[in-house]
Amino acid sequence: MVRAVSGVRPRVDRATLLAWTRDYGVYVGVAVIVLFNIVFTPNFLSLENFRVQAVQVAPVLIVALGMALVIATGGIDLSVGAVMALSASAIALYLGYGPVVAVLVALVAGAAAGAVNGLLVAFAGIQAIIATLALMIGGRGLALVLVPRLQGIRNEDLRALGSGSFLAVPYVVWIAAVLVAVVVFLVRRTVFGRGLVAIGGNRRAAELSGLPVRRTLLLVYVLCGVLAAVAGVLTTARLQASDPNSVGVLIELSAITAVVVGGTPLTGGRVRIAGTIAGAVLMQLLVATLIKHDLPPSWTQMAQAAVIIGAVYLARDRRRT
Amino acid sequence: MTGPVERGPAVLGARGVTRRFPGVLALDRVDFEVLPGEVHALVGENGAGKSTLIKLLTGVYRPDGGGLEYLGAPVRFAGPLRAQRAGIATIYQEVNLLPLLSVARNLFLGREPRRFGLIDFARMHREAREALSGYGVHVDVRRPLRELSMGARQMVALARAVGSDARVVIMDEPTSSLEPREVETLFEVIGTLRERGIGVVYVSHRLDELYRICDRVTVLRDGRVVHTGAMAELERLRLISLMLGRDVADVAGEGVTTFSGEHTEVSSEPVLEAADLAARHRLHGVSLRIRPGEVVGLGGLLGSGRTETAQAIAGALPLDSGRVSVLGVPVRRRSTAAAIAAGIGMLTEDRKHEGIVPGSSVRENIALAALPRLSRFGLVSERRVDRVVRVFMERLRIKAVGPEQKVEELSGGNQQKVLLARWLALEPRVLLLDEPTRGIDVGAKAEVQRLVDELAAEGLGVLLISSDLEELVEGADRVLVLKDGAVVGELSGGEVTERALMAVIAGEPVTAAGERAGDGAPAVRGGEEVR
């Protein structure tokens, strides 16, 4: 018995190490990159720089929040970029009725897109990748049909939303913070949040426990759509232009990366909001650092690709291999 | 059937093989051999080690101790493919073929007849038709496999596996999804295999089949061989006693379970009434009623429809017909949520796939089903969750570092208690327990059994499914015995004895059991100690 145990130990240690890296590696990564910048990057520790970084990370973070919920159920949403484009085009179309109406329409559009995904996944039983791929293809096209080319947005309220601050913190960051709080609240305190994690962890057990599995899944995709729409609104407000052609391009990848780097496995059953935030921040700082040190964008993209593969490799489910 | 055609040395054998899994000794020095031209039955209840032995013989697992012999020489298969190529064909319960591909392609995948490097479809289709006609399958071989009946698919799998060079064919529950007519065809094919001198390992729980086509039988229990011998010489009752681990003679003895015995039965309205539950191939009109404070046992061999009965009551199995009512009120919608709302809780047999949410905490797992009642307006009341979790962790003595420990890190027994707590937290009126003590340690087992008693005493109706006869006899006030998805007998009060149960399961008149019990054959338990 003793021999058996000692024979097993190194493997257990390696597994614990891997699990630890998966769960907390992202914080180490953030710490390392911050330290590196403090030492090597001039003006890193300035309030202005923090504001810039925070504003830039906010849209990705907001999308990643929804993505984290979807991934926690064992699904995926590839359509978030297209939903951002839809939301941007809705702003351009409905700004004539005032900013409030325009924003509301944009959010409703996001909810509708999410509902389409959710219905296909939860009720028609189509794989999440495939269901959301259709909207990924068609959604941006629809946005471009509605608003064919970049359209400037001249509206004081939206400009303020994009560039204004409250207590020296940009509105965009406030909104991201509030949404983080809302999602944390949902996950921690509501039946819905507890249920979605259980569905990802063991769908059959969740069904047998009487949870409304389909309804929960539908709601998760709707929520993801709404959050993507919020990101679309904020990006449009900041650009002061509705640009369905380029808004949110490849953001699905950034969002999935933030979630996975943050320790939520693609197989579902767990959700780590703090990790997701750290993941988004890490990817943002990585890009910013490479740019600050005059490495061309091509390098940053290849570096991002490598980080993604590394994170997914670490997070892959060993039990199933 | 007739005796073996010819006998040579064993074509495939296991010599003292041992196989461990974390925490479990799945096979303990098992000897097993198949002779050419014999049909060798391999039987045992769930967890006896049958599937592990099959996986060892077919190269899926490697033994931790002992070894295999094939065609008279020691052999070590690097994987299932190697074993297959060496001539060991396996037909699994779930047919491992490709439903979307055509019948012929399935049959010939990897060994298609080719001309100029390209597949010769004309020849392939012709050969496929010829090959399959030998198995009683006459279909358009160009059609996708999925259009065939389960029986025909099984024949295709058999035809593929046997091919031309198989020396051994292993069949795992081959008839479980076949129509009677298809079973006949299968038996004819097995007859042909036997004539060709192929050794057949036949795994099944259908006793009638075993006695019809098998020459010899090996009984496994708890990872050990408890009997090997000629099939015809082993009486049914004795076979069952060997499988279930109860000596026929040892019935009156003191039980080792912790059940208290009879429950204070209140002769009142049934708390649960299920009538005419029927689902194609699974259940054929099962009816039962449970009164408050009563523990009703559900006996029968594996595959007899016990689990399906519980699932049907809990709204987890689509039914063709049937009614379920709790305290006289019919459960209208057939869903798990409706059953739960009516006060029915079901502890599933398959802890891993249908029970625990592995990555979540003990606390989350306990609260899962009760979340709606532990919350208001969709908001979970942590205070109430804490209270429920604390109460049940204490009451069930769940050993965990704390409520936040991940449930996958707990022992099987503690996981089972967590699941019990999940259902008790709902304050159910009826509890369906499917093999509540399987695969858990002795201490936890005793605690679970004591708990069942307590719950009944508190007025709960309990349905207890168990393969452990002792558990049924001592735990249940009344036992229904199922066979092939129908109730074949009911024992209550003083009639509930292991001997009577085994007799009903074996399909023999109850009275005969007593006489057969005496004839001695080496005591089952002794057999283990000797080894």
Place this chain on the structure above:
Amino acid sequence: MWRDLFQRHGALIVLAAVVVAAGAGLDGFLTAGNLDNVAVGASFLAVIALGMTFVIVTGGIDLSVGTVFALAGVLAAWASQYGSAAALLVPLVVCGAIGALNGALIARAGLAPFIVTLASMLGSLGLMLAVSREGTVTHLVPDGLALTPLVHGRLLGLVGHPVLLVVVLFAAGGVVLGRTRWGQYVYAVGGNEQSAALMGVPVGGVKAAVYTLSGLCAGLAGTLNAVWLGSGVTIFGIGTELEAIAAVVIGGTLLTGGYGFVAGTLAGVLLLKVVQNVINAVGGLSSAYQEVVSGLFLVVVVLAQKWLSRPGAAAPTAPHGPSGPARTGAP
């Protein structure tokens, strides 16, 4: 019978209907010039979709092909300064390597195809930017490159060489997928990996090969496109992966794998391109309608496939049979 007809020839039937309707309703649709336009325009997408068909039949997906296509164009234009051989070989080697890397990560490390190919999409984008000096340089194909007249040539003055190449490649692809043993393996992997492995199929090798093939196809299409255009345009082709997937699925290949054929893919590509042509011809419609149509097609086809495959699944295959795995369910 009807099910088979629709699944196999649905795209072709719709294509015929659209062509007839467009021929009747639109002037100048059924002219040689316009049809040639459609055919040549479809040929680059067709080559990409051919590789994608193999990937999807194994049950995988390759989201990197659009970017790889663009990367190949830039590489080909850059390498064309060293001659035709370089212009052809450099992009094929690089794109084949990217495909092989995808394949290795998916087959050996067991990572999900969509995330691996999404990451390599980003990686290829970076590589392309690096080759084009962060997008500031557009490499031109020098005049007099031996490859140029080959690509622009016409057989008997009628059929453009790219179209001819597509016909040849699809014929070859059809033979490989339909009539070789390896083709059967591709279906088997998509049908059920575990069963396929038990039936002796080298699952890992097949997967690695189809992603390599997909990379090569995208590389070839990008190279031809660059030579056709005379330059390596960096933004051309981004997003093509979605069009290619749509074409494959419209052509009757199941996104879940195990079923499909290259002829259907060709019909799917043509259908998309004809619709695009019609949209362009009808005044006032932007090309973005094309994406909407693709997305809608995809949803309709996937739902239809789900619906069509339902009756066949009526046989009782219990996911949790009466005798589930006991305690030996370990590794």
